[in-house]
Amino acid sequence: MSVDLQLAPKKKRPAGEPCCEPVVYPDVDRDRALRLATVAKALGDPIRLQLVDVLRKHAGKVCVCELVPLFDIAQPTLSHHLKKLRDAGIVDSERQGLWAYYYVLPGALDDFASWLG
Amino acid sequence: MSVDLQLAPKKKRPAGEPCCEPVVYPDVDRDRALRLATVAKALGDPIRLQLVDVLRKHAGKVCVCELVPLFDIAQPTLSHHLKKLRDAGIVDSERQGLWAYYYVLPGALDDFASWLG
DNA sequence: GGCTTATATCCATGTCGGTCGATCTGCAGT
DNA sequence: ACTGCAGATCGACCGACATGGATATAAGCC
Numbered sequence: 001m002s003v004d005l006q007l008a009p010k011k012k013r014p015a016g017e018p019c020c021e022p023v024v025y026p027d028v029d030r031d032r033a034l035r036l037a038t039v040a041k042a043l044g045d046p047i048r049l050q051l052v053d054v055l056r057k058h059a060g061k062v063c064v065c066e067l068v069p070l071f072d073i074a075q076p077t078l079s080h081h082l083k084k085l086r087d088a089g090i091v092d093s094e095r096q097g098l099w100a101y102y103y104v105l106p107g108a109l110d111d112f113a114s115w116l117g
Numbered sequence: 118m119s120v121d122l123q124l125a126p127k128k129k130r131p132a133g134e135p136c137c138e139p140v141v142y143p144d145v146d147r148d149r150a151l152r153l154a155t156v157a158k159a160l161g162d163p164i165r166l167q168l169v170d171v172l173r174k175h176a177g178k179v180c181v182c183e184l185v186p187l188f189d190i191a192q193p194t195l196s197h198h199l200k201k202l203r204d205a206g207i208v209d210s211e212r213q214g215l216w217a218y219y220y221v222l223p224g225a226l227d228d229f230a231s232w233l234g
Numbered sequence: 235g236g237c238t239t240a241t242a243t244c245c246a247t248g249t250c251g252g253t254c255g256a257t258c259t260g261c262a263g264t
Numbered sequence: 265a266c267t268g269c270a271g272a273t274c275g276a277c278c279g280a281c282a283t284g285g286a287t288a289t290a291a292g293c294c
Binding site for chain 2: 034040
């Protein structure tokens with residue numbers, strides 16, 4: 001787990017020259033780092049990344065039954081990955097009768113994208 | 118592991134209406150998804166994300182001895198995280214005498230940033 | 235009601251990841 | 265050579281995660 005970043009205290013150096021120029025300052029506090037890392041971790045699997053890619057490129061909601069044949073994994077595994085993405089706040093789902101439709105939550109990746117610059 | 122995405126085959130639906138409009142097409146192939154997910158996974162830890170944030174904001178190379186006091190973790194743990202970032206191709210290090218200096222590899226995050234849009 | 239289909243949940247298993255203490259490697263200074 | 269320090273590696277522990285088979289839930293069709 002991370003902690004709130006603060007300026008590095010001056011420590012005695014063995015020799016004359018310091019190890020590096022001045023200090024290092026942080027811009028991202030612990031909570032924001034946790035939120036950003038949560039999104040990154042959810043995207044840290046090739047299948048989930050491809051899922052998000054497909055959902056983003058496709059305007060509107062996509063039925064799970066369209067997603068299953070795209071990957072070489074069992075259906076419960078795909079459902080598991082979709083749940084991970086839902087828990088990370090990246091996608092959401094909507095049931096219509098037998099089928100479930102998934103879509104990327106608008107702005108879900110904006111914070112991460114702006115951090116990347 | 119993911120597979121190459123292809124168009125969803127037409128499957129028989131139980132009732133008349135199809136489950137969703139046409140089909141879904143992919144833009145990211147398996148190899149690119151693997152590369153992007155590797156970067157995302159490396160950023161999927163709050164400490165590593167803060168590390169990258171500090172290194173990016175600081176022009177030039179940063180000594181490890183400046184990084185250690187920023188976090189509430191043991192030194193081997195920080196070294197482990199830095200190694201993860203190095204293995205992911207995000208940062209690199211350079212030794213000068215006793216000290217090691219880390220820096221973000223130029224363009225290491227460009228592909229990921231452009232995927233995010 | 236009974237059958238089929240779509241999706242989610244449960245469960246077991248094997249692997250991966252974060253953490254830290256101990257230890258090792260280099261380097262610098264005496 | 266000896267001592268001290270910075271950083272990396274090793275080993276172990278433990279919890280998290282990916283995977284898939286079996287099962288549950290839920291809705292349409294006959």
